[in-house]
Amino acid sequence: MSIELNNFSVTYGEVKAVDNLSTVFPPGSTGLLGPNGAGKSSLIKGLLGLVPDYSGGARILGRDINSERKQIRQMIGYMPEDDCLIPGLSGVGMVQYAGELSGMSAADAMQRAHEVLLLVGLGEARYRKVETYSSGMKQRIKLAQAIVHDPRLLFLDEPTSGMDPQGRMEILQLISMIPGRSEVSIILATHILVDVERTCDRVAIMNRGKLLKEGSVEGIKGKYAETYSVRVEGNRALFQEELRKNGCQVAADGKHLLDVTLPPGADTGLVVRTAGETGVQLRRLVPGVQSLEDAFIKLIGVDEHADL
Amino acid sequence: MPIYERSYLSWEGQLLDKPRTWWIIGRTGVRLAWKKSVALLLILAAVPFIFRAGQIYLSSRMGNTSFLAELAEGIQIDAGFFMSFMKDQTFLLLLILIVCGAGLIANDRKFKALPIYFSKPVGFWDYLIGKFLVIVCYGGVITVIPAILLFIGQILLTGTPGYFSRYYYVPFSILGLGAATLVTLGGIMLVLSALSRGTRSAAIIFFALVYIPEMLRRIFSGMNDWGWISIRANILQLGAILFGLRRPYPFPGCLAFLSLAVVTAACLAVLRHQIRPTEVVK
Incomplete structure (x- = not known):
C-alpha cells in the first residue's frame, strides 16, 4: 500500500484541519477530492511533516512518518499548491538542484533535469530564470522538480491551478501517463472533479477534515446509481407518501425536485406506476447521479446536513 | 510540441543514502550570492591585505639595508598586528554580510521555496548550515584566510623557527576570533533575513543593531562597564583575550563571551521559529 493512516490528525491552533483519519491508500492514482478547507492539502503537509502540529500514526511506502521522515522524502515527490520557486536559478538549475537535494549526483541530476523539463513542456524556457x-x-516547473528523481509516490496539490485549458489538458495527460510508465503512485489533491475523473483510478472525498467516502471512481458514482431525480405536477405530497409505502426513500431537492432512491431490485x-396511481403528471425522471460531481455534491450535502 | 507526445521515463540510477544536502545548499548559495558588488567588495578587502603584506615584507627584508629601515623599525609583527588586521576588516565584513546574507532566507520566504526544500531530505540544520556556509565562505575570504596567509608569509619571510615558537597560538586565535565574529554577525544577518522579505530593510536593521549599541557606548563614555551591550565591543574584547593582548574594555572577558553566546542562542531560537515550510496562521 502507498499510505496507511491511523487516527491521523492535523491541527492549526484550535482548528482541526484533518480529523482522526484512518484509512489505506493503495498503489495507483488516488484523487483527494474536497471543497476548499476540506483538509486535503493539510493531510499531505502533515504526512510530509511540513506542518508542526500533527498527531496519530501514518506509514508511507511502508515507512513510519515520524522515525523515517528523510527516507520517505527521498522516495516521494511533492508538488506544492503555492507558487514555490527557488529564486535566482534557471529552470534547469532549479530542477537539477531539486534532484541533487533528493540524493542524485550532480551529473545525473543535470541530465535528468533536461529530460523532465522537455517532458513537462519547458524545453524552450529551461535556461530562463524561474x-x-x-x-x-510555474506549475510545470513544480511538477518537474517533483518527478526529477523518479519518486515512487507523487503528491500533487492542485496541479492545474492557474493554468489555461490547453496547459491543463497537457498536464492532466502527463499525470495520467506517469503511473503507466513506471511504478509511481499518485495522490492528487484537488477540488476540480474533472481532473480526478481524468487521471485517477480511485477517489477519496473529504470535507471538514473527515473522509466521507473512498473507493473507485466508478464505485463512488455507482453508490447513487439507484437514486433518481423526479419532478411531478399534481399532488406531490400524496405521490411522496405512496413512494414511501412502496419502499422508496424520498427527499426533497429544492422546491420542485424529489430525490427518489429505489428499494433493492x-x-x-x-415510479411511473406510482405516478399513475396517485394521478400526478411525471415531468422528469432522470438518474440522480450522472457524474462524480453529482456524487460529490450529494456527499458534501449529506455532510452539511449531518452537521446541522 | 505538446508534452504528451513524449513519454515519462523511469530513472535507473541509485540515490545516495544520505545526501549532504547542507553542502549542496551552501554550494548553490555561494554561486547565487556571487554578484558584481561582491567582487568589488572582495577587491576592496584585498587592499588592507596588500598593505599589511607590504608591512611584513618591509619589516623582514628592509631592516638593515634600505633607506626604509627607519620605517620598518616602527612595524611590530606580533599578535596585535594580526588582531588589528581582523579588526580593520570588520566594516567590509559587515558590507559583505549584507550583500551576500540579506537575501539568503528572505528570498526563499518571498518565493515560498521552503516547502520545496523541506519536501526533500533536508532538515532544519541542513538548511541552516547550508545558508551559513555562504556567510562563512565570503566572510572567511576577507578575514580568516588573509590573516592566516599573512601569518604564513611572516614565517616564510623571517625564515626562523623562533617567530613560530613565540606566536604559535596566533593561527588558532585568528580562527577563534573569525569563528566568533562570523557566528555572531552571520547569525544576526540570517535572523534579519528570516524575519524580513526585503533585503534593504534587513541591511538597515543589521547596521543599526551592530552600530547603535556601539554609538551609545561611545556617547556614554563613562559607562565603559556597559560595553558588553555592544556586539562590536564584545568581539574586540574576546579577540584581545584570544590574541593574548591587553583587554580594551574594563568588563570581564567571560561577560563578552557570554554576551556573544546569548546573542547566538537567541538567533538560533528565532531561526528555529522562522524557518518552517508552512506559514501557520493561528
Missing part, C-alpha cells in the same frame, strides 16, 4: 515564468510555467417502473 522568477520570469508565467503561472502555467426495483426499477423506474415503480
Whole structure:
C-alpha cells in the first residue's frame, strides 16, 4: 500500500484541519477530492511533516512518518499548491538542484533535469530564470522538480491551478501517463472533479477534515446509481407518501425536485406506476447521479446536513 | 510540441543514502550570492591585505639595508598586528554580510521555496548550515584566510623557527576570533533575513543593531562597564583575550563571551521559529 493512516490528525491552533483519519491508500492514482478547507492539502503537509502540529500514526511506502521522515522524502515527490520557486536559478538549475537535494549526483541530476523539463513542456524556457515564468510555467516547473528523481509516490496539490485549458489538458495527460510508465503512485489533491475523473483510478472525498467516502471512481458514482431525480405536477405530497409505502426513500431537492432512491431490485417502473396511481403528471425522471460531481455534491450535502 | 507526445521515463540510477544536502545548499548559495558588488567588495578587502603584506615584507627584508629601515623599525609583527588586521576588516565584513546574507532566507520566504526544500531530505540544520556556509565562505575570504596567509608569509619571510615558537597560538586565535565574529554577525544577518522579505530593510536593521549599541557606548563614555551591550565591543574584547593582548574594555572577558553566546542562542531560537515550510496562521 502507498499510505496507511491511523487516527491521523492535523491541527492549526484550535482548528482541526484533518480529523482522526484512518484509512489505506493503495498503489495507483488516488484523487483527494474536497471543497476548499476540506483538509486535503493539510493531510499531505502533515504526512510530509511540513506542518508542526500533527498527531496519530501514518506509514508511507511502508515507512513510519515520524522515525523515517528523510527516507520517505527521498522516495516521494511533492508538488506544492503555492507558487514555490527557488529564486535566482534557471529552470534547469532549479530542477537539477531539486534532484541533487533528493540524493542524485550532480551529473545525473543535470541530465535528468533536461529530460523532465522537455517532458513537462519547458524545453524552450529551461535556461530562463524561474522568477520570469508565467503561472502555467510555474506549475510545470513544480511538477518537474517533483518527478526529477523518479519518486515512487507523487503528491500533487492542485496541479492545474492557474493554468489555461490547453496547459491543463497537457498536464492532466502527463499525470495520467506517469503511473503507466513506471511504478509511481499518485495522490492528487484537488477540488476540480474533472481532473480526478481524468487521471485517477480511485477517489477519496473529504470535507471538514473527515473522509466521507473512498473507493473507485466508478464505485463512488455507482453508490447513487439507484437514486433518481423526479419532478411531478399534481399532488406531490400524496405521490411522496405512496413512494414511501412502496419502499422508496424520498427527499426533497429544492422546491420542485424529489430525490427518489429505489428499494433493492426495483426499477423506474415503480415510479411511473406510482405516478399513475396517485394521478400526478411525471415531468422528469432522470438518474440522480450522472457524474462524480453529482456524487460529490450529494456527499458534501449529506455532510452539511449531518452537521446541522 | 505538446508534452504528451513524449513519454515519462523511469530513472535507473541509485540515490545516495544520505545526501549532504547542507553542502549542496551552501554550494548553490555561494554561486547565487556571487554578484558584481561582491567582487568589488572582495577587491576592496584585498587592499588592507596588500598593505599589511607590504608591512611584513618591509619589516623582514628592509631592516638593515634600505633607506626604509627607519620605517620598518616602527612595524611590530606580533599578535596585535594580526588582531588589528581582523579588526580593520570588520566594516567590509559587515558590507559583505549584507550583500551576500540579506537575501539568503528572505528570498526563499518571498518565493515560498521552503516547502520545496523541506519536501526533500533536508532538515532544519541542513538548511541552516547550508545558508551559513555562504556567510562563512565570503566572510572567511576577507578575514580568516588573509590573516592566516599573512601569518604564513611572516614565517616564510623571517625564515626562523623562533617567530613560530613565540606566536604559535596566533593561527588558532585568528580562527577563534573569525569563528566568533562570523557566528555572531552571520547569525544576526540570517535572523534579519528570516524575519524580513526585503533585503534593504534587513541591511538597515543589521547596521543599526551592530552600530547603535556601539554609538551609545561611545556617547556614554563613562559607562565603559556597559560595553558588553555592544556586539562590536564584545568581539574586540574576546579577540584581545584570544590574541593574548591587553583587554580594551574594563568588563570581564567571560561577560563578552557570554554576551556573544546569548546573542547566538537567541538567533538560533528565532531561526528555529522562522524557518518552517508552512506559514501557520493561528
